[in-house]
Amino acid sequence: xxxxxxxxxxxxxxxxxxxxxxxxxxxxxxxxxxxxxxxxxxxxxxxxxxxxxxxxxxxxxxxxxxxxxxxxxxxxxxxxxxxxxxxxxxxxxxxxxxxxxxxxxxxxxxxx
Amino acid sequence: xxxxxxxxxxxxxxxxxxxxxxxxxxxxxxxxxxxxxxxxxxxxxxxxxxxxxxxxxxxxxxxxxxxxxxxxxxxxxxxxxxxxxxxxxxxxxxxxxxxxxxxxxxxxxxxx
Numbered sequence: 015x016x017x018x019x020x021x022x023x024x025x026x027x028x029x030x031x032x033x034x035x036x037x038x039x040x041x042x043x044x045x046x047x048x049x050x051x052x053x054x055x056x057x058x059x060x061x062x063x064x065x066x067x068x069x070x071x072x073x074x075x076x077x078x079x080x081x082x083x084x085x086x087x088x089x090x091x092x093x094x095x096x097x098x099x100x101x102x103x104x105x106x107x108x109x110x111x112x113x114x115x116x117x118x119x120x121x122x123x124x125x126x
Numbered sequence: 127x128x129x130x131x132x133x134x135x136x137x138x139x140x141x142x143x144x145x146x147x148x149x150x151x152x153x154x155x156x157x158x159x160x161x162x163x164x165x166x167x168x169x170x171x172x173x174x175x176x177x178x179x180x181x182x183x184x185x186x187x188x189x190x191x192x193x194x195x196x197x198x199x200x201x202x203x204x205x206x207x208x209x210x211x212x213x214x215x216x217x218x219x220x221x222x223x224x225x226x227x228x229x230x231x232x233x234x235x236x237x238x
Contacts, residue, residue, distance in 0.1 A: 018168075045225060047225065047226055047227075049229075054215075054232075054234070055231050055232070056130070056132075056217060056229040056230050056231040056232050057169070057217070057219075057229040058229075059226045059227070059228060059229075062225065062226050102168050102169075104168075106225055113171075113182075114159070114171055114225075114227070115171065116168030116169050116170075117168050118166070118167055118168050119166075119167070119168050
């Protein structure tokens, strides 16, 4: 079974719309990481969240980790075609990077 | 700033052949990770080095898989007697001490 679940599995939005992607853990996280991947390429690091209730923003992307550190959301404001790709959340279970797990990903398409 | 480099980008081979992939991490990074990613899934952790020491290898998929990092710099991942199910993207990542990990563009392996 997946230790990290993501929803939705895929998402198609019109350019300019806001959207949210969720990542849920089966256990408490030491850290939660968001990455973006374009088809056939490597992962690009977006943000890292470590404290319960923490929220970080970069350009039009905001990520938040809930107080219990078991759920994170990624919010994109005024989406653009450049936001299209696969968004992956990753979890560090032991704070040493030796037990790192990724969710299955959310595929985002942005229609111009 | 030189990122993580992986070679080759694509590898096509016949079933039963051995293949070796190379990863050059970011120069000051002491940790190096290997992942496998199949279509529609998030990356799956395989193994991890801190400098030249392989600290986690229990999740290598079978004894046909092995990895080395002889001088604590570049690393190689070898798959012996390849099988159809080995077809996937093999990703390398590096980090300095703790996370986040920075990923290369991967090697796509196709088994004929």
